Amino acid sequence: MAEKKRNRTVFTSTVIAVALAAIMAGCSTDSTTKKESTDVPAGTQTPVTADNGKIVSSPLTISYYSQLAASRPSGMMDLNGMEAYKELEKITGIHVDFKHPTNGQETNQFNLMLSSGDYQDVIEWNWNSYPGGGQNALNNGVIIKLNDYIDKYAPNLKKILDGNPGIRKQISTDNGDIYSFPFIRNDPSLQTYFGLALRKDWLNKVQLQVPTTIDEWHTVLKAFKEKDPNGNGKADELPLLINKGNLNWGNYLINAWGIRNDFYIADGKVQHGAVLPAYKEFLTTMRAWYKEGLIDQDYAATDAKQKDAKVTSELVGATDMAIGGGIGKYLAAMKDKNAAFDLVGAPYPTLKKGDKPVLGQQDAIFNGLGAAITKANKHVIETVKWLDYKYGEKGSLLFNFGIEGKSYTLENGYPKYTDDVMKNKDGLAFGVALTKYAIPFGAPLSQDKRYMEQNAALPQQSEALKAWTNTDNRGALPPLSFTSEESSKIASLMTDMKTYNDEMFDKFIMGAEPLENFDKFVEKLNKMGMADAIKIQQAAYDRYLKR
Structure with a gap:
């Protein structure tokens, strides 16, 4: 299942961006609204962390939009059926009302939610596919800036970012804004x-x-x-x-x-x-x-x-x-x-x-998948603390491995999956059996390489x-942020160029098009706007280097 989180290519992101571009045009808010949504209230005291007690003194429900994996145990209709989320509710006192789109209709239902303006409190999404990326979602007032909230109320994520400047760079926009609690894979094996x-x-x-x-x-x-x-x-x-x-x-x-x-x-x-x-x-x-x-x-x-x-x-x-x-x-x-x-x-x-x-x-350490807090959220601080719990030692164990004694045991400090996960008596595949207990392939979370060591046992x-x-991937592009104009332009260019490129690949390989015509193929790609597409990518890459 982890593999399906699969690397989002620039093409995939930009094609989705075209579909969303018209919808996003009506989602902007004025600067006053954005300021109120992103500033931490002055004088707020730093609360106790979830490890020392519940986040709330009375029950609280937040709504959460996220995709639900097709490969899951039968009968699991939402993530509240997962043991890790049941345990998280006991620990924090916060109940989550999950809103899962229909499999295959995720993008359409995401679009409808945004166009209606009726946002869930948290949206877990690959924000690279939003026109202009996370920065434009901030500019449009859909989601809120998290920098100050993380500094004051998310000690676990803050510790990760302070110790890993490269991660901070990847999860930030070009001007330094953090817009989501990210899914992090900080190891080549992940x-x-x-x-x-x-x-x-x-x-x-x-x-x-x-x-x-x-x-x-x-x-x-x-x-x-x-x-x-x-x-x-x-x-x-x-x-x-x-x-x-x-x-x-x-x-x-x-x-x-x-x-x-x-x-x-x-x-x-x-x-x-x-x-x-x-x-x-x-x-x-x-x-x-x-x-x-x-x-x-x-x-x-x-x-x-x-x-x-x-x-x-x-x-x-x-x-x-x-x-x-x-x-x-x-x-x-x-x-x-x-x-x-x-x-x-x-x-x-x-x-x-x-x-x-x-x-x-x-894949990049951060591929764009993150849990963002929307402007509709009336309990931002509590939500920040709830999201941050997964990055701590206990939360990381809970969501990478599940419930001790049921889905894993600690052997000399190493969380080892039980036979119910590794050799399920009902014949469930590893990923399906694990999803009963935990979900180590979503946001917010820092994925543990010990998960992959056993997934690839x-x-x-x-x-x-x-x-x-064992590869030299220095030539791989990092995750880039595009402006709305850039997103629309490159999506338009790459849709046509990719279709033509794919068609010509088959023709060249199968002999329907002689390789002597390769120069004509290049000439047509250039006429279709390859130089403009490269220029847009270069501008975004230059901005990334300056983050």
């Missing part, structure tokens, strides 16, 4: 959950090692195609199943050429790989592999369900996988079907042997994480 994996048993059969370079990948894929590693006597192996969508952010092959088919940083400047000569080199290699039959000829029409069927039918030699929803899922599915079935994570490839991979999949998973995190 920020990385995705990469390439191969059938290890197939590698053993063809007597080859895990490939590390593009040339080695070609050798392995050719052996998978020609040596019948699935042993059924048929030439039905699909050596490599590529997921076109993940070329934009996972970059599990294109990174070998040192680029992304997306925005990234090179020599301090924003670039987009699609208009560079290295992209043509990448496409040339993919075209050659496709022509040789090393890439699944039907990759473009293969959805997630079909991918699962191909993998579990023992047709796929290599593909992109998530740590839990890929490696873990397939190993579990094939355990009784084929005891020899095995997977191994491969490092992001390079062109030259021994080079360190660049631009692998690694299989040797194949832990080794894959080591391979996938």
